[in-house]
Amino acid sequence: MTSGAASAIDVPLGLYVHWPYCARICPYCDFNVVRDRGRSAQKAALVDAILADMAAHAALTGSRRLTSIFFGGGTPSLMDPSDVARVIAAAKALWTADADIEVSLEANPTDAEAARFVALAQAGVNRLSLGVQSLDDDALAFLGRNHDAASARRAIAIAAGAFPRLSIDLIYALPGQDLAAWAAQLAAVAAMGPEHVSPYQLTIEPGVAFHRRVQRGTLVPVGPDKAADFYETTEAVLEAAGFEAYEVSNHARGVAARSRHNLIYWRGHDYVGAGPGAHGRVTLDGARFATVADDGIEAYVERVRTTGTGSARERLDRREVAIERLLMGLRTVEGVALADLAALAISDARLTALDTLVSRRDHRLIATPQGRPVLDRVIAELAAEA
Secondary structure (H helix, E strand, C coil), X not given: CCCCHXXXXXXXXXXXXXECEXXXXXXXXXXXXXXXXCCHHHHHHHHHHHHHHHHHHHHHHCCXXXXXXXEEECCHHXXXXXXXXXXXHHHHHHCEEXXXXXXXXXXCCCHHHHCCHHHHHHHCCCEEEEEEECCCHXXXXXXXXXXXXXXXXXXXXXXXXXXXXXXXXXXXXXXXXXXXXXXXXXXXXXXXXXXXXXXXXXXXXXXXXXXXXXXXXXXXXXXXXXXXXXXXXXXXXXXXXXXXXXXXXXXXXXXXXXXXXXXXXXCCCEEEEEXXXXXXXXXXXXXXXXXEECXXXXXXXXXXXXXXXXXXXXXXXXXXHHHHHHHHHCCECCCEEHHHHHHHCCCHHHHXXXXXXXXXXXXXXXXXXXXXXXXXXXXXXHHCCC
C-alpha cells in the first residue's frame, strides 16, 4: 500500500513510542505495563524491534513532516538515555523532522529518575511530562506512588533546569480529599513555574486494583457533584495563575506551551505508534487506518521479527472517523469542524436541543463552559444514530 495525497510531506505526523516497564504498578493504572525487574536482554530486543517497527511505518507513510515524538508508558525515564537517543535519531532519519520538533518523555519524580534528567535532555528530549500526581504524602501513599512530596519538589526543580519545557501531571477528586487543600496544592504547583499542567480526575477502570477495592466496598469514589466542584476549582485556580484550559484536562501558559503531540490526537492528524500495545492512526491512499500493536513484549518483538511490523491495521469507515473527531476535537477550545462530522448527519434540531452545551462558530462545533464538564453526555447525544 502506498501513501496518498493526504500523506504529503507538509501534513504533520507524530510518533508515539511505548516503553512498558515500571518500577511499581499503581493501583489506578490500566495502561499496558509490566514490572521492571532487570530484563536487560528483553529491553535490548525491544529497542531493536521498536526501531524496525518505525522503519516499517515510514515505508508506508513516506517522508512526512515529523512534528513530535512522545515517549510514553510505562515509565520511559527508565530507558537507557542512549536508547532514547537512538530512537530520536532514527525518527529524524526516517521522516522530515521539524527544526524545532517537540520531543516529550514521561517521568516520575523519584530521586533515581531525576538523576537521569540531564542525560535524557542530552539525548534529545526537550519536554518532560512529570507524573507528580500530588504534593501530599498521604495522597501519594493512597495512589501507590513510590515518591514523596519532597522528592516531587526536588524533581520539579531539577526538571525545570534540565528541560526547556515542563509539564506536570496531577490527580484530583480522591476519596476524602479536601477542596481547599487541593486549591492550595494547585497554586503551589503553578508557582513552581511549569508551562503546562495536566490535572486528571481519578477514574477507576475495570481490572485495576482500585476497582477490586470498590467491588469489595473498601473504596468509595467521589460522587459526581463533588467531582464537579473539584473540576470548577481546578479551572478557577489555574486560570488565575495564567493558564488556559485549552483541553478539558490540559492547561497551558500561552499557545506555545500547548502539547504539540496531544494536539495531533485532538486535531485528527496522523501518528505512528511503536512499542507493545501502542496505537496509531495513519492515512494511506486517502483512507484512515487504525493500528494497534501486540500488548505482550515478547509477542511484539516476535511479530516485528516475522512480519516487519508490530501492529495490525484496520481501515476505519466514515462514521468511525467522524466519531473519533467528535470525541477528540470537542475536548478542546478549538472544537471540531462541522465538515469532519458530516457522516454523523447531526441535525439542526439536535444541535438546538444542546445549545447551552455546544455552540456553532466559524463552521466549527465547540463545547461551551457548561458543556465541557458533561462531555460524555454531549458526545453520546451527538453521535447517536439519527
